[in-house]
Amino acid sequence: MQAALYKCTACLFHFIPESNAKLVTRMKAPDEHTIKHWLTPRIAKHDTAHDLQHVMRVVERARDIGQAEGADLNILIPAAWLHDLIALPKNSAERSQAASRSAEQAAAWLLSQGTHRATVDAISHCIAAHSFSGEVQARTKEAKILQDADRLDALGAIGIARCFVTGASFGAAFYHPEMPITDGNSRSFNDKHYTLDHFYTKLYKLPERMHTQTAREIALQRLSFMKKFEQQLIGEIAGKNDMQHPA
The missing domain is CATH 1.10.472.50 (HD-domain/PDEase-like)
Incomplete structure (x- = not known):
C-alpha cells in the first residue's frame, strides 16, 4: 500500500511541474x-x-x-x-x-x-x-521601445528611401520647384505635395522624441546623415560644383 501510494505521489510530483511548464508556455x-x-x-x-x-x-x-x-x-x-x-x-x-x-x-x-x-x-x-x-500614449517600457524602434526606421539612409517611396505613392513631388527648402516663413511646409518638406514637418523632430537613451544616440547619428544628404541634394538642384574637377 505504501509502495503504491509512493508511486502515485511520485507520478503527481512529476506531473505538476510538467503541467505548470505547459501553462507558462501557453502564457507566452x-x-x-x-x-x-x-x-x-x-x-x-x-x-x-x-x-x-x-x-x-x-x-x-x-x-x-x-x-x-x-x-x-x-x-x-x-x-x-x-x-x-x-x-x-x-x-x-x-x-x-x-x-x-x-x-x-x-x-x-x-x-x-x-x-x-x-x-x-x-x-x-x-x-x-x-x-x-x-x-x-505609450505606458510601458516595451511600448516606448517599440515606438523608438519604429521611428528609427524613418531616419538615416533607409528613412530617406522610405520617405521618398511614400511620397511618390500619393503623387508628391520630390521638392518645391522654386524653393526646395524653407524655414517655414518664406513659404509654408506642405509634405502632402513636397516630400522633402516631410524632413522638417516630422523626421528631423524624431530624435528629441525618442524615449530611450539607446535609441536617441542612434537617431542623432542617422539625423546627421540625413542633413548631409539634404545639403548634397540642394547642391545638385542648384548645380553647384558640378563643373568642378578634382586636381
Missing part, C-alpha cells in the same frame, strides 16, 4: 518562427515602406534596444513582429486607425494560439501605441 506568445510564418502572407505587399523588410528591421532594432534597456522581450518582440499588420496609405482618412486595427487583429490571433490574456493585452498596447498618427 508563439515563437518568432511561428509568428513570421503566420505574418508573411498577411503583411502589406503594395507598400514597400511597411513591408516585411521594414518589420524585420524594427524587430532587430527593438531587440537591440530592449536588451540594452532591460525590457521584457517576451512582450516586445511579438509586438514588433505584429505592429504593422494593417497598413493604410499615408494620405488615407483612416490612417490614424491602422495601429489600433493592427492591435485588434494581433490580439485575436494571439488568443487563438492560447496566449494568456494579460500577455495579449501588453502586446496589444505596444502595437496600438507605436504609431505617430495614432496618438496613443
Whole structure:
C-alpha cells in the first residue's frame, strides 16, 4: 500500500511541474518562427515602406534596444513582429486607425494560439501605441521601445528611401520647384505635395522624441546623415560644383 501510494505521489510530483511548464508556455506568445510564418502572407505587399523588410528591421532594432534597456522581450518582440499588420496609405482618412486595427487583429490571433490574456493585452498596447498618427500614449517600457524602434526606421539612409517611396505613392513631388527648402516663413511646409518638406514637418523632430537613451544616440547619428544628404541634394538642384574637377 505504501509502495503504491509512493508511486502515485511520485507520478503527481512529476506531473505538476510538467503541467505548470505547459501553462507558462501557453502564457507566452508563439515563437518568432511561428509568428513570421503566420505574418508573411498577411503583411502589406503594395507598400514597400511597411513591408516585411521594414518589420524585420524594427524587430532587430527593438531587440537591440530592449536588451540594452532591460525590457521584457517576451512582450516586445511579438509586438514588433505584429505592429504593422494593417497598413493604410499615408494620405488615407483612416490612417490614424491602422495601429489600433493592427492591435485588434494581433490580439485575436494571439488568443487563438492560447496566449494568456494579460500577455495579449501588453502586446496589444505596444502595437496600438507605436504609431505617430495614432496618438496613443505609450505606458510601458516595451511600448516606448517599440515606438523608438519604429521611428528609427524613418531616419538615416533607409528613412530617406522610405520617405521618398511614400511620397511618390500619393503623387508628391520630390521638392518645391522654386524653393526646395524653407524655414517655414518664406513659404509654408506642405509634405502632402513636397516630400522633402516631410524632413522638417516630422523626421528631423524624431530624435528629441525618442524615449530611450539607446535609441536617441542612434537617431542623432542617422539625423546627421540625413542633413548631409539634404545639403548634397540642394547642391545638385542648384548645380553647384558640378563643373568642378578634382586636381
